[in-house]
Amino acid sequence: MNIGVCGEFGLIERLKKCVTAPSDFIIIGISDDAAAFETGAGRVTVMTADAFVEGVHFDLSFVPCRDLGWRAMAANLSDVAAMGGRPTWVTVCLCIPPSCPVESLEALYAGMDAVAAPLGCRIVGGDTTSSPSGLMIAVSLLGEVKRERMTPRGGVKPGDLFCVTGHLGGSRAGLEVLRKRHLGRPLPGHFETAVGKFLRPVPRVREAAAMGDAAAIHAAIDISDGLSSEVHHLCRMSRVGARIEGGSVPIHAETQAVARLCDEEGLAFALSGGEDFELLFTVAPHDAETVARAVQAATGTPVSVIGEAVPPEEGVLIHRDGAWHPLDSSGYDHFKNT
Amino acid sequence: MNIGVCGEFGLIERLKKCVTAPSDFIIIGISDDAAAFETGAGRVTVMTADAFVEGVHFDLSFVPCRDLGWRAMAANLSDVAAMGGRPTWVTVCLCIPPSCPVESLEALYAGMDAVAAPLGCRIVGGDTTSSPSGLMIAVSLLGEVKRERMTPRGGVKPGDLFCVTGHLGGSRAGLEVLRKRHLGRPLPGHFETAVGKFLRPVPRVREAAAMGDAAAIHAAIDISDGLSSEVHHLCRMSRVGARIEGGSVPIHAETQAVARLCDEEGLAFALSGGEDFELLFTVAPHDAETVARAVQAATGTPVSVIGEAVPPEEGVLIHRDGAWHPLDSSGYDHFKNT
Numbered sequence: 001m002n003i004g005v006c007g008e009f010g011l012i013e014r015l016k017k018c019v020t021a022p023s024d025f026i027i028i029g030i031s032d033d034a035a036a037f038e039t040g041a042g043r044v045t046v047m048t049a050d051a052f053v054e055g056v057h058f059d060l061s062f063v064p065c066r067d068l069g070w071r072a073m074a075a076n077l078s079d080v081a082a083m084g085g086r087p088t089w090v091t092v093c094l095c096i097p098p099s100c101p102v103e104s105l106e107a108l109y110a111g112m113d114a115v116a117a118p119l120g121c122r123i124v125g126g127d128t129t130s131s132p133s134g135l136m137i138a139v140s141l142l143g144e145v146k147r148e149r150m151t152p153r154g155g156v157k158p159g160d161l162f163c164v165t166g167h168l169g170g171s172r173a174g175l176e177v178l179r180k181r182h183l184g185r186p187l188p189g190h191f192e193t194a195v196g197k198f199l200r201p202v203p204r205v206r207e208a209a210a211m212g213d214a215a216a217i218h219a220a221i222d223i224s225d226g227l228s229s230e231v232h233h234l235c236r237m238s239r240v241g242a243r244i245e246g247g248s249v250p251i252h253a254e255t256q257a258v259a260r261l262c263d264e265e266g267l268a269f270a271l272s273g274g275e276d277f278e279l280l281f282t283v284a285p286h287d288a289e290t291v292a293r294a295v296q297a298a299t300g301t302p303v304s305v306i307g308e309a310v311p312p313e314e315g316v317l318i319h320r321d322g323a324w325h326p327l328d329s330s331g332y333d334h335f336k337n338t
Numbered sequence: 339m340n341i342g343v344c345g346e347f348g349l350i351e352r353l354k355k356c357v358t359a360p361s362d363f364i365i366i367g368i369s370d371d372a373a374a375f376e377t378g379a380g381r382v383t384v385m386t387a388d389a390f391v392e393g394v395h396f397d398l399s400f401v402p403c404r405d406l407g408w409r410a411m412a413a414n415l416s417d418v419a420a421m422g423g424r425p426t427w428v429t430v431c432l433c434i435p436p437s438c439p440v441e442s443l444e445a446l447y448a449g450m451d452a453v454a455a456p457l458g459c460r461i462v463g464g465d466t467t468s469s470p471s472g473l474m475i476a477v478s479l480l481g482e483v484k485r486e487r488m489t490p491r492g493g494v495k496p497g498d499l500f501c502v503t504g505h506l507g508g509s510r511a512g513l514e515v516l517r518k519r520h521l522g523r524p525l526p527g528h529f530e531t532a533v534g535k536f537l538r539p540v541p542r543v544r545e546a547a548a549m550g551d552a553a554a555i556h557a558a559i560d561i562s563d564g565l566s567s568e569v570h571h572l573c574r575m576s577r578v579g580a581r582i583e584g585g586s587v588p589i590h591a592e593t594q595a596v597a598r599l600c601d602e603e604g605l606a607f608a609l610s611g612g613e614d615f616e617l618l619f620t621v622a623p624h625d626a627e628t629v630a631r632a633v634q635a636a637t638g639t640p641v642s643v644i645g646e647a648v649p650p651e652e653g654v655l656i657h658r659d660g661a662w663h664p665l666d667s668s669g670y671d672h673f674k675n676t
Contacts, residue, residue, distance in 0.1 A: 001439060001440040001441065002436075002437075002439065002440070003434065003436070003438065003439075003440055003443075004436070005440075006440060008466055011440060011443065011466055012466060014440060014443075014444060015443060015444065015447045015466075017444075018444050018447035018448045018451060019447055019448075019450070019451040019455070019460070019461045020451050020454075020455035020460060020461075035427065035429070035462035035463035037427060037462065039377070047427060047429055047462060047463065047478075047480065048429070048463065049429035049430070049431050049463065049464045049465050049476070049478055050431065050465045051431035051432075051433055051465050051467050051474075051476060052467075053433050053467060053468070053469055053470065053474075054470075055470040056433075056467060056468055056469070056470060057467070089373065089375060089385060091373070091385055091386070091387035091478050092387070093387050093388065093389035093431075093476040093478075094389075095389050095391050095394075095474060096341065098340075098341070098342070099340075100341065101339060101340065102339040102340070102341055102343075102344060102349060102352060103339065105341075105349065105352075105353060106352060106353065106355075106356050109353045109356035109357055110356045110357075112357070113356060113357040113358050117357070117358035122357070122358060123357045124373035124375065124385060125373035125385065125386065125387065126387045127387050127388045127389050127476075128346055128349055128350060128353075129389050129391060129394060129395070130391070130394055131391055131394070131474075132391065132392075132393040132394060132471060132472065133470065133471035133472070134470065134471070136389075136391075136433060136469075136474055138387070138389060138431040138465075138476030138478075140385075140387055140429050140431075140476075140478030142385065142480070
């Protein structure tokens with residue numbers, strides 16, 4: 001069977017059946033972004049891995065090597081933040097085309113370290129090997145979290161408020177700016193905030209810690225595939241519905257401006273643009289303001305309430321242009337056609 | 339600078355300088371096969387990662403997918419065995435060419451599980467993504483070891499005996515058998531032991547545990563690049579020399595037969611053939627027999643004494659054909675020309 005037939009999630013389900021079932025220590029196994037297992041005394045270790053392939057995940061013609069390293073590391077750090085964890089150790093496997101200069105790899109490592117080290121996470125080893133085609137990076141990251149602080153995907157309760165850190169859609173806006181520059185058709189403006197958001201997203205590890213200190217976080221996920229997709233993930237795994245207020249989704253002015261120049265809406269970038277690496281989480285209504293204030297005070301990052309969880313039979317809806325619409329799980333582009 | 343100029347080890351040294359120095363918790367960092375860090379109460383966690391690239395590390399035209407999975411996992415398990423550790427959790431990143439059938443990936447996973455699960459190690463997650471060219475597998479493995487049981491590479495003392503588990507050169511012999519079959523020029527014979535050693539090497543995790551139970555193991559390394567290279571590694575990191583007795587290197591009768599058919603010597607396969615995944619280790623002379631008997635009793639695997647450690651100024655020598663010769667660090671093929 002071709003992979004196209006079963007898709008990535010179908011493939012993962014099939015592969016899961018090929019391996020021995022995990023032991024009791026494992027709290028979350030294959031099919032979440034990170035695995036989690038008890039390591040004694042209420043401590044949980046989380047482990048996550050991601051691969052980045054040239055020509056699939058990145059294009060070196062407009063992403064500098066240092067930023068590529070930053071992004072690859074940020075994606076993994078963000079997975080640990082989404083579990084409420086503290087990243088600790090990381091290994092990096094590089095498959096390197098023969099033409100790749102050593103200086104580019106030094107820049108790549110410097111970028112990985114620049115985002116990981118300030119969060120207390122150290123590169124401790126890995127493997128370097130040659131690649132017959134493009135560059136490939138596989139990052140595997142360990143983290144720690146206290147059992148009672150874990151924020152799984154399936155913990156949303158009806159009545160919870162959906163919240164997000166920071167601003168959404170900026171990464172997509174930055175990508176559009178860089179792409180158009182690379183094609184020799186630059187947009188009028190610098191848009192350095194959006195470009196920075198795309199090239200050097202800051203994983204919300206400190207924000208996750210501040211959230212957990214302030215109140216009980218019921219569920220969390222990092223926004224790596226656009227807000228729509230992540231809202232649906234949380235709802236599916238928690239068996240709830242959602243009502244999202246389109247006007248409350250936090251979108252930076254630069255993102256709005258870039259979207260307009262691309263004949264799109266800022267909200268579209270937020271709903272379907274990937275790799276913002278902000279956190280989407282839910283709390284009881286009476287905790288929302290406490291959490292928002294605590295995160296802002298500890299990190300300077302704003303937290304916005306964007307909607308609420310409802311019983312599953314009410315579906316997953318978004319309010320915009322004065323009416324409620326179904327929120328398409330694969331993102332705003334599809335939703336637009338309904 | 340091109341990587342060819344600085345080589346793999348030069349590259350690793352340069353990359354090491356690009357990252358923040360590891361914290362005090364880390365006992366062994368970048369540049370060993372596995373990193374090790376204290377996780378409290380005398381417990382040490384080891385973490386290792388390896389990447390396997392189609393066209394560089396494997397050729398699917400004569401290695402079945404199930405065996406490829408086995409080998410990729412065995413290589414990582416072997417790294418943990420070499421540290422005296424017990425493997426626990428593993429993540430797998432797959433970069434998959436679009437043409438790859440799902441059934442092949444299921445076989446790959448089944449092979450990984452078949453070698454890992456009996457050793458108590460579970461696949462807990464990872465990532466699947468597409469690859470624009472060949473198949474790529476990155477495995478990252480966690481293990482545990484008690485602090486006093488760790489067997490680093492730098493612990494050899496002059497007077498120690500060098501010992502190896504099992505038989506050497508079998509993996510290279512098996513590779514030759516398969517290559518010649520694939521080219522339509524099969525060797526006369528089946529050589530199933532050698533082929534099995536190449537396709538499904540058993541990492542010496544149980545043997546490492548039995549060794550550590552029986553006596554103090556001063557240093558250990560797994561034989562992934564041929565005996566010559568590993569003897570030199572241990573000597574360099576321990577600042578000792580070695581005298582290896584060529585006639586004591588354990589070589590299976592099938593390996594001898596295949597080597598003869600290839601106009602080589604069995605000893606050449608043992609010294610320069612890679613991926614036997616046996617353990618090379620050293621003990622005090624009075625402990626050698628105790629360890630050998632304990633490993634044989636617990637696992638059925640023989641242990642052979644192959645030489646002794648000497649002061650560094652005596653160099654690294656091998657005795658064969660009635661005389662002592664320098665043991666070339668890059669393997670027997672080079673040594674032959676001296």
